[in-house]
Amino acid sequence: MSYKFEEQSKSARNAILAKLKAQVAGADYEKLPEEPTFEYAKQSREQLLENFVSLLKSNHAEVLPIKEEEIGAVVVKQLQKRKIDSLLYNPNAQYANALASSFGASSTELTLLPFDFNVNENKLNYFNDIPASITSSRWAIAETGTIVLWPTPDEPRTMSLVPPVHFVIADADTLHSNFASLVEQQNWKAQMPTNVLLISGPSKTADIQQTLAFGAHGPKELIVLLLNSQ
Amino acid sequence: MSVNQYVPDNKESKYADSARAFRQNVAKDLADEQLRSNFHGAMNYLMDKRKASFPSSDELETLRQQCKLIKQRALVKLPLLLEQLENKLHENGIQVHWAETINDANEIIAQIIESKNGKNIVKGKSMVSEETALNDYLQARNMEILESDMGEYIVQLAKEHPSHIIMPAIHQNKKQVADLFAEHVKGFEYTTDVDTLIGEGRRILRDKFSRADVGITGVNFAVAETGTICLVENEGNGQMSSAVPDLHIAITGIEKVVEFLEDIPPLLSLLTRSATGQAITTYFNMITKPRKSDEKDGPEEVHLVLLDNGRSQAFADEELRQTLQCIRCGACMNHCPVYTRIGGHAYGTVYPGPIGKIISPHQLGIEATKDLPTASSLCGACGEVCPVKIPIPQILQRLRVESVKKPTGSPKELKGTGANRKTTEALTWQVWSFIHRHPNIYAVSMWFATRLRALVPNKLGAWTRVRSAPKPAAKTLHERIKLRTEEAS
């Protein structure tokens, strides 16, 4: 693909870089000042978990500490409570079978919707007809009450964004104390995927008179199913 | 190669004239009680939130120092990092374009959209696209573009521009928003209930997202090491704009690049806490690649437009270069006694408040912005809260020097140097300086000032519009001390 502006862009590139280079030519990068980092007090697993849960709750997420085998039953109960009749899910997920059997045993009519469609071809349905979704997560961050989503072909990036209610499974064993240590310890720089999402609550805005309202564009509700927290 | 060469258009930014009207804007907005009360309430709220989010001053000061140095490192390596970013983005499949002027940037975006035959354009929050007045440009090309950040959407309905870089519609209260909706939104049942208003916005905007084929966003950080574009937001509209349409175009200033992925966590922490007092925003979105063949969503094409628009001028001077450390948190405006009173629109510039006063001269020239650097009591509140320690008062003082000095025509001079120089004022300071470096002449002048105290007029221009005039003492301190010493001996 070529654009009419390409020549212009190339010459802008050269002009900008030349101007910048002229100013910092000869800068000695070995002699840059040392950058301090703040040493945070070490916290126990319990403290980290407590912080993680309380921050998520203060950001209006619902946090349900559960056992892995309870996922299906808990999701069914939460859906029934909200009178939601279908759930978008990843049929290849570890918990998929458990979900399916709980849905089968449900007293109300509940449908599992596999994410097996291309979003481009189904945008209107996607936006209008899917009331809830469930995704996994890769890590969690205690300091900010954050869940890290690492979208894959099975769990696409918009799965946590478009349906109005989002269930996310978080594992307390993946909890890191803060974002900096997570990025460093898990060597993110060597493995950045198409998209990474840090989520810390349901979608919100305070753009009208500093009044907080939830469900601005994305999910109105974020329900965190927290494993291994006992 | 295409046949039609693009001819650049060097039309002046629309903000130049509105910045020139600073004094008229101030007079109008100061007189607007509602506006002043909206800003006053909002700024107090944001100051309290920020304060509460930094319980440890040790942590705050360490983070500020760390982030200042991260940004300074990125700046001293800027040309290399931009090249690295470009290479990495190319490797990742993201296309990179460069623009020296706002119109070049707009033209690039317009042509990309046209090449994909884009019809429904949604935009996430982007101050750089405000800087380029992208909406006007695209509308002139018959393209419909819809702002999707709630605040930006309100501002677009009102045919205004943002009055704050983080909270674009902060100048409006809920009643004003409700009135806007009543005027523009079909079927809107009047209410000032914020949940309902946001629900209405959600309904309209989600419908647009579901039909959008082009998404435009800004960039909070661009990581050279990995070729990653980062977006910070609470609403999810940035994600909607970058993940739902087939085409995603991001636009940013060249100063937004940082070197390492590991530079991001401290910057993010300071940004959100300084801006709104949040430990983190609801969403932090890191985009590294377009949709891969086995993926079911995401844009097929991703473009990044890198804009200069005066940034390289600031870069060319080590003191002014610090301006480019800015991470756009807005804390300086939240804490500024001038911004709090006149509001964001009075500045006339796209970036208001203290940071706007030091960025805008590079974008619009000193002539158009000549009233901005002096519109500060140099109280220092901005510099005190700046998360990356930009010495804003010092830079304001420097810009005052640049705006009154005699231009020499040197190519190193800032655009518009000397535009605020007035012969009478220059002469006044020369005389002032002469008197104050000659103690005898000074003593005589002060003697006259005190002896003629009865003649000091009660009206001293702007001063006495709200104050009584000060009266010289009967004798100066110099004289009184002389007498005192004589009496003692």
Add this chain to the structure above:
Amino acid sequence: MSELNSQHLRKYPAKPKQVYLYGTCLADVLFPDSGIDAIEFLELHGVEVIYPQGQTCCGQPAYNSGYNEEAKSVALQQIAQFPLDIPIVIISGSCGGMMRHHYPSLLKDEPGVDAFCERIFEFTEFLVHVLKIKLTDKGEPEKIALHTSCAARREMGVHITGTQLIKQLDNVELVVHQQEKECCGFGGTFAVKHGDISAAMVADKSASLVAADVVKYVSADWGCMMNINGALEYQNQSLRGQHIATYLLNRTNDKAVSNKDNADER
């Protein structure tokens, strides 16, 4: 720590026999009593005060207007007036900030500037950190407010020393007014060049001082007080500001209390 600044890492000398007083141009021509009171106060506490007659102005008005060359020659003229290696006590946080924190960059190639700047002490800073003063309150119970200029607060840390001194006065209740940290709107030529913004700022500042329901407010900066007192007088309010040197002298010296009160507030 955003409240603090480099001043707080400062090393202070032992109590000297002699100091210089820097009176400032505003006190010189408009409010000389505060200079005399500062001298008397220092003398009462065993410090001899030298007032060089060659001093004029620190140069801040020109500096803040962007006329650095004009400010520079005046600044150099000031330095020349203070040859002895003794502290220079300034009865203004704003001028103190100029001389201590802005001279080094304004006069960066001039010899001896750093040593000069090291000798600059704002009045309350000098009392607390160098004299380590202990005050005995001899006045009647009253409520007052403290207004600290922005330079004093952010460059000199004077809000801390000013507060410490007032807290030593047993009968004085220090009331913190609303938006206490906010600028009064003076800012030198700002008040004239952008009179309407400055007016809006001083309106709020004076209102919050009035709302604090105090008998007076004290400050170490005549720039701010000229602004705030001017506004209060214009509004027919009875509240006025007083220089902290005068206030401390009056509160701690029984002779001074009756005849000198409010002398500088015309």
